Amino acid sequence: PPAEAQRFPAGSSRLEAVLKDAESAARLASTGKLFYEADENKLTWSKYCANSIALSNRGEFRQAVREASKALFLGKASNNTTALAFASRDLAYAYNLAGDLERAEEWAKQALTYGSQGARDRNIILSAAQKVLGDVAVRRGDLDAGFSHYEKALSELFGADRQRLAVQLSMANTEIRRGRIEAAGKILDNIDLSDKSWMPYVMRARGQLAFAEKNYAKAAEHYAAAAGSLSGGKDGYHLMWMQYGLGQSLAAAGERDKAIDALRGATASARALRAQFRSAEFRAGFFGDVQSIYDDTIGLLADAKRFDEALAASEESRARALLDVLRGHAGAKETGGRAEIPPGTVVAVYHVLGDRTLAWTVRGEGTVAATIPFGSKALATVVGRYRRALTGRADDTDAQARRLYDTLVKPLGLKAGETLIVVPHRSLHYLPFHALRGDSGYLVEERPVSTMPSIGAMAALFARTPAPQPALLAVGNPTLDEPGLELPGVEREVKMIGELYPDARVFVRDSASKQGFVTQAPGNSLIHVAAHASVDEVDPLYSSIRLARAGTQRGELEAHEILKLDFSRARLITLSACESGLGKVSGGDEFYGFKRTFLAAGAQSLLVTLWPVEDESTAGLMGVFYRELRNRPMADALREAQLSLIKSETHRDPMFWAPFLLVGDWR
Numbered sequence: 011p012p013a014e015a016q017r018f019p020a021g022s023s024r025l026e027a028v029l030k031d032a033e034s035a036a037r038l039a040s041t042g043k044l045f046y047e048a049d050e051n052k053l054t055w056s057k058y059c060a061n062s063i064a065l066s067n068r069g070e071f072r073q074a075v076r077e078a079s080k081a082l083f084l085g086k087a088s089n090n091t092t093a094l095a096f097a098s099r100d101l102a103y104a105y106n107l108a109g110d111l112e113r114a115e116e117w118a119k120q121a122l123t124y125g126s127q128g129a130r131d132r133n134i135i136l137s138a139a140q141k142v143l144g145d146v147a148v149r150r151g152d153l154d155a156g157f158s159h160y161e162k163a164l165s166e167l168f169g170a171d172r173q174r175l176a177v178q179l180s181m182a183n184t185e186i187r188r189g190r191i192e193a194a195g196k197i198l199d200n201i202d203l204s205d206k207s208w209m210p211y212v213m214r215a216r217g218q219l220a221f222a223e224k225n226y227a228k229a230a231e232h233y234a235a236a237a238g239s240l241s242g243g244k245d246g247y248h249l250m251w252m253q254y255g256l257g258q259s260l261a262a263a264g265e266r267d268k269a270i271d272a273l274r275g276a277t278a279s280a281r282a283l284r285a286q287f288r289s290a291e292f293r294a295g296f297f298g299d300v301q302s303i304y305d306d307t308i309g310l311l312a313d314a315k316r317f318d319e320a321l322a323a324s325e326e327s328r329a330r331a332l333l334d335v336l337r338g339h340a341g342a343k344e345t346g347g348r349a350e351i352p353p354g355t356v357v358a359v360y361h362v363l364g365d366r367t368l369a370w371t372v373r374g375e376g377t378v379a380a381t382i383p384f385g386s387k388a389l390a391t392v393v394g395r396y397r398r399a400l401t402g403r404a405d406d407t408d409a410q411a412r413r414l415y416d417t418l419v420k421p422l423g424l425k426a427g428e429t430l431i432v433v434p435h436r437s438l439h440y441l442p443f444h445a446l447r448g449d450s451g452y453l454v455e456e457r458p459v460s461t462m463p464s465i466g467a468m469a470a471l472f473a474r475t476p477a478p479q480p481a482l483l484a485v486g487n488p489t490l491d492e493p494g495l496e497l498p499g500v501e502r503e504v505k506m507i508g509e510l511y512p513d514a515r516v517f518v519r520d521s522a523s524k525q526g527f528v529t530q531a532p533g534n535s536l537i538h539v540a541a542h543a544s545v546d547e548v549d550p551l552y553s554s555i556r557l558a559r560a561g562t563q564r565g566e567l568e569a570h571e572i573l574k575l576d577f578s579r580a581r582l583i584t585l586s587a588c589e590s591g592l593g594k595v596s597g598g599d600e601f602y603g604f605k606r607t608f609l610a611a612g613a614q615s616l617l618v619t620l621w622p623v624e625d626e627s628t629a630g631l632m633g634v635f636y637r638e639l640r641n642r643p644m645a646d647a648l649r650e651a652q653l654s655l656i657k658s659e660t661h662r663d664p665m666f667w668a669p670f671l672l673v674g675d676w677r
Contacts, residue, residue, distance in 0.1 A: 042079030095124035317379035458645035499625035578612030615674030
């Protein structure tokens with residue numbers, strides 16, 4: 011098998027570093043050279059391309075990209091347009107199946123360019139590239155554009171070959187989604203099945219057609235036949251979707267238990283596929299793409315009152331890429347995915363489905379489930395409305411806080427005095443739970459409140475051993491090129507915090523540089539950053555904290571750069587900056603932004619903000635927080651700091667104290 015010829019020498023740190031870089035950027039021609047040189051048995055570009063396609067079809071997307079990168083290198087080294095065209099096609103195919111649509115589109119267009127420059131087998135390349143562009147358009151919801159690309163793909167082909175069959179099936183599936191049932195049936199009827207290996211995929215399409223016709227028994231029959239033909243690990247990726255179709259059909263036919271079994275098969279296939287990925291990006295993209303499988307499984311399990319199993323499926327579906335990093339970080343141990351809940355603490359786990367939200371309260375003595383009649387769209391609407399009310403200090407802010415408390419908190423059945431740890435989902439990542447209001451006041455007036463990415467993440471964070479001594483490093487009011495961005499109140503803030511801790515190191519103005527932070531911050535137990543920050547909504551890994559320049563070097567510390575630092579000794583990192591807790595939530599509930607990158611870099615907990623903060627009130631809150639932190643758990647210290655503002659005359663409005671959110675280990 012090709013994988014046997016790709017092993018790097020043991021301890022080859024240079025190649026391992028290159029591999030990680032290749033997993034995060036499309037710099038594949040240069041890295042392909044190193045992969046190629048590491049091969050003991052070097053192959054031709056065409057063999058590497060054949061390997062890439064075979065690996066993609068088995069769901070081994072990382073290996074597929076690696077093989078194609080070698081072909082890309084060979085093509086560039088010899089100025090072989092045909093090799094470059096086929097390598098680009100294979101990269102587009104692998105990225106498409108892995109759920110990375112932007113890179114799939116990029117490489118498909120590259121294949122079109124090379125294919126138009128005189129490559130051999132031009133029609134095969136152009137057809138394949140158009141097929142990928144059609145897939146990308148369909149997955150983005152543009153069915154008309156997708157069908158147009160498929161028509162172009164078909165026009166490049168002659169005779170009955172595998173590529174023609176693949177395009178015809180995509181056309182039929184798109185027609186089904188467009189509601190053109192009769193047209194889809196005609197396409198399927200005209201497929202030449204002299205190649206019997208395609209029968210499972212045609213049967214899957216027949217299942218989709220029968221489902222659209224609401225003939226659920228016939229749909230289940232087709233899906234079962236298709237899945238049965240692919241058992242034994244022949245094609246795990248397509249098997250997963252066949253099992254999913256079978257589960258949907260059985261559920262629609264009223265066969266709930268059988269549907270759950272089929273969906274469990276689909277999630278097992280997803281686990282097996284995901285275990286093959288080295289790339290965190292592929293894992294996140296893949297799980298985002300299969301989230302519908304998990305959502306349907308969780309919904310059916312809840313319908314069957316099998317709430318513990320539903321919780322396990324929810325945990326399996328969320329923030330898996332982050333969890334892999336947390337478990338793999340130095341000092342973390344494999345704990346089986348569950349953490350021991352401390353006495354006096356309750357964990358509230360939410361999972362937002364299309365038609366409802368499930369909530370579990372997890373305590374040391376057991377778990378209780380509740381159903382909240384708000385689906386994803388309705389919940390996103392009310393959360394967004396409340397955030398706008400908070401930041402705009404609207405007249406109905408209090409009423410909205412009470413309605414959200416009744417909706418999201420009351421069903422939990424919380425006990426007096428319990429510390430609440432929230433595991434949010436989807437739009438709930440952006441909600442300040444502590445600012446919801448019940449009969450006895452804000453939730454933070456009832457109890458300490460913190461958040462956690464998942465129960466599995468809790469176990470991984472508990473396994474870490476941060477520095478025992480509270481060494482503090484504080485950075486604030488960095489010198490920037492624009493005078494209007496000065497933060498004199500922030501400078502007072504960090505100096506005041508520094509006075510609370512012996513041997514604290516405080517850096518302000520010119521000394522608050524990016525270079526200084528990168529070299530000085532790792533190794534400290536407490537790290538406080540008070541500066542301007544900006545969130546990149548398009549690519550949150552390029553969100554930045556604006557620090558001072560050192561010489562000609564840029565001062566922006568970008569989120570992706572944080573991943574290269576070691577914060578494994580950090581008990582707490584505070585980002586006292588505007589909107590440092592925001593980012594992008596992917597389909598697999600992966601949160602991309604500062605929260606993810608600092609936790610992935612080793613921090614045990616973070617204090618971040620959900621909207622722009624005010625200078626004076628923030629300084630007051632931080633002073634109380636760090637004073638209390640010397641002798642109290644973090645969640646308790648933050649609660650005291652927020653209560654101090656609630657009790658004040660000038661800063662009692664939640665706009666001032668509610669944006670601060672504790673993420674990670676709250677103890």
